[in-house]
Amino acid sequence: MTTILQLTMYGLQLGSIYALIALGYTMVYGIIGLINFAHGDFLMVGAFIVFFLVQALGGGHIPYILVAAVIIIGMVLTGLLGVATERIAYKPLRKKPRLSALITAIGVSMFLENFPRALPFIGPAPRPFPELFPMRDFNIGGVGTNSVQLLMIAFSIILMIGLHYITTRTKVGSQMRAVQFDKDAAALMGINVNNVISITFFIGAALAAAGGVFYSSIYPMIDVYMGIWLGTKAFVAAVLGGIGDIRGAMIGGFIMGVAEVLATAVNSDLGYGAGFVILILILLFKPAGIMGKFTIEKV
């Protein structure tokens, strides 16, 4: 029993990472209807930025206040990259068929992965990610856990609460929801749609960066392709929860995380497929995902 609880803790930890990344997918899809295949690469960029910043600060252990600063800088810079990719690659295609934007997203993803790979000081080789968080073991009610796990779950929940607050309580948030509902009507109401979309990309990419940093703290080898599989799984999580719905992304992330960890304990290949199988099952019974709603097409 304790093993299952233990595994569930791992699952929640992994799930919180999936959730952070899934949020970006879901927000972008919700606002411009695009599945941003390049989103997974934002998490890689975030991890690398933090990696280089820590190196610049002398590498090894750095004081916790600097850890927070470095992570925040990483998130901000990645967020700006998100804004840039939207402006350059997706904005010109807003009125064109959606498939073109999807293929462009594939191109952007390829670029984000392979451009750093071609640069001599990065290259394809994986690097070890610095230890940023204090590692102390705890035992809560017979279940073993550690400080990294708790910190990560806590940070993720804080970030998600922050996001929920922004989208539901602030003016920007209601603008985002307005644009999501009807872009043209929102523009007619005086909302600067371009800015809202940029903010959405910023937040999504920044959250992905946080996810990337947290992920690298558990699995410390980073490389330019790390975003692909992690991103794909986070994407599945977003759809599972109902793409376009923020709470759905969070729920989906945790489900994916727990399912994967439990299945991997049985057999590692089972673990990889488990998330996908759950997805297919859920979509068959609830075609819009757990929290999703279909928009009715007017006939």
Place this chain on the structure above:
Amino acid sequence: MNYLKDKKAILIIILSYIIILTLNKLDIINSYLLQIIMLAGINIIMTVSLNIVNGFTGQFSIGQAGFMAIGGYASAVITTLLFNTSSWPVYAQTPIFILSLIFGGLVAGFVGLLIGLPTLRLKGDYLAIVTLAFGEVVRATIRLINYVGGPRGLAGIPRYTNLFWVFVFTLLAIYGARNFVNSSFGRACISIRENEVAAETMGINSTKYKVLSFTFAAFMAGVAGGLFGHLLMFLQPDTFSFLKSNDYLVFLYAGGAGSISGSILSAIVLTVVPEFLRFLANWRIVIYALLLVVLMIKKPEGFYGGKEFGFLKLKKRNVTREVSQDPAPIK
């Protein structure tokens, strides 16, 4: 039969086959390059198969590599595992090879039917996710099956694929697709793409036709997979990941979805040209990515969007009609 009427096209195809073969015998085209050409043919089949579902029926299926894997492994099971056909006499090897290819296609098609029936009810983006998930589940499942070598792969597949068979099957795929598109089946699929509600209202069972096109495409991809396995003599599950499906998506949309000719062009160009640019090393794929983004922004309908080569267009149907004896049609 209509499609044989364009004799010029047949001549060109036969000629190119002979030319390539001769150049190979003369060592101007080495066996590596010949393999690339054959891969281009296999890629044409894959891209055309994807075109049927994504281009003509307007769906968004992104796991086509899964069907390629199923077909490849199924055919290899016949020629390598169940029967040790490499020790068979030569005259028996060809039939078993063809049979194994068809078997691979049928298995892939059957799986396509099983997957398609429940999931083609899902709308656009959701279908995409499920097909993506399907591709990955196929890969994960193959890794678990030790009989076919699991994660280490299946080696020792006899090299039955040669230029002749690639030409034959590529042509079959192209004409099969064209004949499908230019029939009630194809028109029904196109109507679903154009306006599904209207199509239903015109009596078209959209689920039936979506499943039909999906299954047909899966069959084709399965055959391509069999050709692939018997070319490389080795199959490995990780080859057939989302990244491979990704490749075919790029081929399809860069060439122009809804255009068979576009698929042919882009499959050839995007398979062969990168080989000549190997000297660019790590920068090659960066440039490729940039070009893709630029192409999509400047010409979103692809190289050859929506148009077809001459020999793929059907001749106009020659029908005699009675000139209407009614009083003049309503003004």
Place this chain on the structure above:
Amino acid sequence: MALLDVENLSIQFGGLKAVNNFNLSLEHGELVAIIGPNGAGKTTVFNMLTGLYKPTEGDIRLDGKSIVGLKPHDFTERGIARTFQNIRLFSNVSVLDNIKIAYTLQMKYGFGEALFRTKKFNATEDEFERKSLDILEIFKLDKKADLLAKNLPYGEQRRLEIARALATNPKILLLDEPVAGMNPNEMEDLVNLVRDIKVRFNLTILLIEHHMSVVMNIADRIKVLDFGETIAEGKPAEIQNNPKVIEAYLGGGHKE
């Protein structure tokens, strides 16, 4: 027994009852018009009568057999065809192919026969070609058979939608605002066209329309809807003077 029997048809979306207790007994050869202000639920009725929406209450019987709950393509197969308020042509397909697509129900060849181009395939395709051109000729669109549907002028697109619906060989034709956006000349042409095809194809027609001149001209009976309820029905002359109808339109008869 009426050709089409609609009994107590209602549909509810969440808290909103869009159509309440719609009844209709359509005899063969009639032309009935449904009128009412925007949002009255007219197109919703059509959507239920073609299987696009499933009613929450009520029954629809065609030739005595209930068809509620079937899919739209089943409705079409049984003989109900329609046009749409907002044109729903297959835009990137030729005019001719738009009609051919409507013949899919009558396709007689199988998948293999299509792939290998058998005699049966070619004969059937020739027949489709002939029949499609015949219909296009009636609608004066045969010269434009190879144009893409999206390149037709507006009035011709509307005609094409009707032609396409006819190709499905219907018993009942539902026309949803067929003259919307037309000038008076085009309107008159279309009215004459509708009269002609009704006779030629032996149709029963159900029509949604705002233009009272059109309705008064060709309808045998009229039903008036407002907020999902049937507020009046009867012959054109009766409806014209019905105070409830006039009130619903706020000075009706001058609709544009």
